[in-house]
Structures are given as C-alpha cells and as structure tokens.
Amino acid sequence: MPIRISYSSREGIFNKCERKFQLYKLLAGTYEKEEAAHFSHGHAFGAGIANYFLTKDKAKAKLACWLAYWPNILDE
Helix, strand or coil: CCCCCCHHHHHHHHHHCHHHHHHHHHCCCCCCCCCCHHHHHHHHHHHHHHHHHHHCCHHHHHHHHHHHCCCCCCCC
C-alpha cells in the first residue's frame, strides 16, 4: 500500500523516530494515545515549570504541578 508523505514528515518524524512515524502515518486513526501513570511525573513537572515561567510565583507553580499530577496521590 503506497503512502503519501510530505518532505517535512519524512525529514521530521521519520528521521527522528521511526515508531512515531509508524503510529502517525501508517496506523493513522487505528491507535489510541496512551495515558499512563508513569507519564504523570513529567507532565506535572512541565506544568509547574511553565506556570513558574509565566507567573514567577513558586507557590502557584507548586500548585499547578500538584494539580497536573495523576493518579491522585490521596487515593488508596
């Protein structure tokens, strides 16, 4: 089955990560984006850093980090 790809797709996605190319181009629409607890730390950290850069307030950044983290730490 031939696929049509643009120069930017070939140079960007394919050359950086062949697996990502497979998911986005070859299996388009047949997979679901994975949401897993082990990704939560990085997403929460990124939310805290982004909030700090925007507000320069450590308390707001910590709150943003806490709110972005899942699964809820208080769950049993």
